Amino acid sequence: MAKLYFYFSAMNAGKTTTLLQSAYNYRERGMRVAILTPRLDDRAGAGNVASRIGLQAAGIAFERDADLQALIAADIAAHGVLHCVLVDEAQFLTKPQVWQLSEVVDVLKIPALCYGLRTDFRGELFEGSQYLLAWADELSEIKTICHSGKKATMNLRVDANGRAVQDGPQVEIGGNERYISVSRAEFKKVMRGEGTIEPLQVPLPL
Secondary structure (H helix, E strand, O other): OOOEEEEEEOOOOOHHHHHHHHHHHHHHOOOOEEEEEEOOOOOOOOOEEEOOOOOEEEOEEEOOOOOHHHHHHHHHHHHOOOOEEEEOOHHHOOHHHHHHHHHHHHOOOOOEEEEEEOEOOOOOEOHHHHHHHHHOOEEEEOOEEOOOOOEEOEEEEEOOOOOEOOOOOOOOOOOOOOEEEEOHHHHHHHHOOOOOOOOOOOOOOO
């Protein structure tokens, strides 16, 4: 039975790596997948899905006003049977797009696996995450670690001096140079201005 899944986490938990592994698993069994990615996240180039450990795959870039059910139907008409839809950076979905993905599941009978952040740098839900939390059949947290050793659940946006940024647009594309994942306790501490966090992380050998 097809389901709508939401895999959520803080930054740098391996969401995209997990997505790419899922795509590989389907393809290894001779099944076709469609990887969707918001066009606004162009860090690896529009339509390219890349993890920080070096894995990557071509995806379908979509706009905020795209009808994802129609997009998937067109893909099937052009390329044949589709076995799974995977969505990267799912926090950037709109409410209508989450509903459209539920239609992909319920009408087209194709499982949709969505991977994204739960909350923004202010600790507030993204639109896409809000409705995935409300409507998904299954929710699963991908865990990562705060520098304190606790589970990281929050995302901090920091300036060049490691100070928490508390104002600005909700969406500002960036990676380790702008964001850091922390525990709720550390989030509160840094948002109060009690200390800084070095955002730059040393690349690790693969």
